[in-house]
Amino acid sequence: MIAFFQEKGITPDQLQHLLDEMSIELVFTAHPTEATRRSLITKSNRIAGLLESRDNDLLKTPRQRAQWQRSLESTIDLLWRTDAIRRVRQQPIDEIKMGIYYLDEVLYKALPDLYAEFEELLAEHYPTLHVPPFLRLGSWIGGDQDGNPFVGADTMHTALRLQREHIINHYRDTIELLAQEYSQSLTHAHITPELQAAIERDAHLLPEYDRELGPQTTLEPYRRKLSFMWKRLGATLTPPTSTEPYTQTFAPLSRHEEPSSSIAFQNAQELLADLILVRDSLLAGGETELAHGLLTRLIRQVEVFGFYFVSLDVRQHSERHAQALAELLSTTGLCKDYRALDEEQRLNILNNLLGDPRVLTRPGLQLSPETWHILHTFQAIRQARDEYGKKAVSCYIISMTSSLSDLLEVQFFCKEFGLNDLPIVPLFETIADLHNCTNVLGHAFTHPAYSAYLEQCQRQQQVMLGYSDSSKDGGILTSGWELYEAQLRLAALGKEHQVGITLFHGRGGAIGRGGGPIYEAILGQPAGTVNGHIRITEQGEMLSFKYGLHDIAIRNMELVVTGVARSSIPGEYDNEVPQEWRDIMRDLSASAHERYRSLIYGDSSFISFFEQATPISEIGWLNIGSRPARRTKNRAIEDLRAIPWVFSWMQSRYVLPSWYGVGSALEAYIDEHPERLEQLQRMYQRWPFLRAFLDNLQMTLSKADMHIAQRYASLVEDQALRQRISKQIQEEYDRTRALVVRIVGGQDLLDTSRVLQESIRRRNPYVDPLSYFQVTLLQRLRALGGPLMLDKDEEAEASAEQQERARLTYAVLLTVNGIAAGVRNTG
Known part of the structure; x- marks a missing residue:
């Protein structure tokens, strides 16, 4: 990519402007297409690591080679003995843990390594440039409620709480390593006055811990400062109040929750400021190598991951909002049947609601569980943004958006809970909705209430485009072309109304759902629609292929960054299509x-x-x-x-x-x-x-x-x-x-x-036999009445025919797993 910049004559100022403007987010989803169990993925990755150590000639002695052989054989043996089929349906918590697995095992290190590699290459040809954190990660895992009754307010907070625990523990581990390493004594080193003042503030804040550290650390300022940071991060781990279960006894939240501990970091920016103090002091003292090693990586990790690891999107179907609002209006006597109204009548009611400063969702209302589900979701979003920071919940996505009222209904719920700057993201999915998307947003941008809301969001509007349902609705060619044309119209609409449009591409893993090579897909976007800003879903089935190994994860992210950068350079891909x-x-x-x-x-x-x-x-x-x-x-x-x-x-x-x-x-x-x-x-x-x-x-x-x-x-x-x-x-x-x-x-x-x-x-040749097996097994299974799964207790009392059905079901599912792994791009 650097060679490309040079070839095109990109000046340092031009490139710095591009980097400052770029915003790329890869958003993980938990869509049910990852047929391979996590136990098998981790063991496969272990084998990959063993093979890599052999390829890199790291086995120098006979004892090391023998130990390597034993590790390989035992891991393969475990693979054979691990059940490939899940006996119990996955719960949202399982999906959350699966997402965190990739963050923990690969991306926590791979993402900062990508930045470091990019900075090293830039330094050779553009030595004065600063690389901001333009590439980040997001997630739907725990926040995607569309069609999933098992995901709600508690699920969202569970995801955020677990992510917070994992990322802070990562920071503590790294800081502990740095504290062990940074043993510089004041006898042989100097620190900046700013760092000295920060140490004194920490000692005043943590007097007991300061005494516990002992007098030796007073001569080792870096170790002392890092130890204070480690202690404060431990206090930051204290579970927030939002982990308590939600009930139908609804009450609006206070505007601010008191921190769990006065010594805790209030946000990631406080930790980042401390780390930068340490780095600047090292640089001032001439200790450049120490400043640019593990410490620099940790600074980048805090910049990118914050205290939430990945930001969470919340998604719900537009019909659910309309149903909840209809019940609220009926219960409070404001409208007998909101659902029966046409669009103009709905807008009149929504205009009145958005202009009324009073809160409609007062305690004591008799509402259905479905409506409470919606209310508790917005309550939880407000609470999460208060406790974890606004970036922890990055936006609210409306599936099957087809009208302006769909947006204003969500804006009403945001108003009820004081969410005045939560980005509202319409998702246009069907061919008809793609045709109509600019009409909907054109009306929104000129609507007084929504236009005022946009001002709170810095006049930035995300628009999500659905590849999966548009393809299922109209076919692969029509979907691809309608998406292309919709992007052009949206870009023109944004310029007309001076609204920054960020396109969120809901790509699936399979070609039939918008999948395929990411680099070519980005370069194939219409001219003037990327402009350095893009969000892209990374589907559950593709996570193990794209992010299961460190080097492959870096390669995949490099392709995304390169594609976005090339698409955003003026004159490169903005030639007018005839x-x-x-x-x-x-x-x-x-x-x-x-x-x-x-x-x-x-x-x-x-x-x-x-x-x-x-x-x-x-x-x-x-x-x-x-x-x-x-x-x-x-x-x-x-x-x-x-x-x-x-x-x-x-x-x-x-x-x-x-x-x-x-x-x-x-x-x-x-x-x-x-x-x-x-x-x-x-x-x-x-x-x-x-x-x-x-x-x-x-x-x-x-x-x-x-x-x-x-x-x-x-x-x-x-x-x-x-x-x-x-x-x-x-x-x-x-x-x-x-x-x-x-x-x-x-x-x-x-x-x-x-x-x-x-x-x-x-x-x-490895996949084809599984297909033939599957056809035969399906024929036999269906002749007996179809699938049946039995647990151990049920097997003992089952008839011979039931046991045969269970065995055939298991065999069919094994072939499904095998074909899915072999064919790839399965869903």
């Missing part, structure tokens, strides 16, 4: 949308084919997530979440959501005028958006296997249905594959990416 190309994509999108919808939603019998030709019914027994697979109990595809939708098609090797409809659109376009093929080839070579899209399409078409998919189709009982839809899918696959190869060049898929091509070819 209108003709956009018209072509608009036509292709409409054609692909029609083809996709006609099969998925227009054919009433398709749902039966889907349920029988994929393991959608069985994967729910995997216990891989705390959230239900469907939003409601209906069978309709509309109510099925995008994650299990993609997961099941990947299992059956159709990979249908990632390519269906594209071939028909391309064929119809080219058949009208054959010379259009050359035009599409030029567009692929010159347009990063289309290149990223078609390269992802190559990958998913390569992972699909229609021969194996036909074996899954044999599970469909209705022969006429099976033959009709199988033929339709097969023809569309052949059509798409042939046309993609013609556009991108080469003789076969991925000829333009030989490494990936070879990787998939080598992987398939």
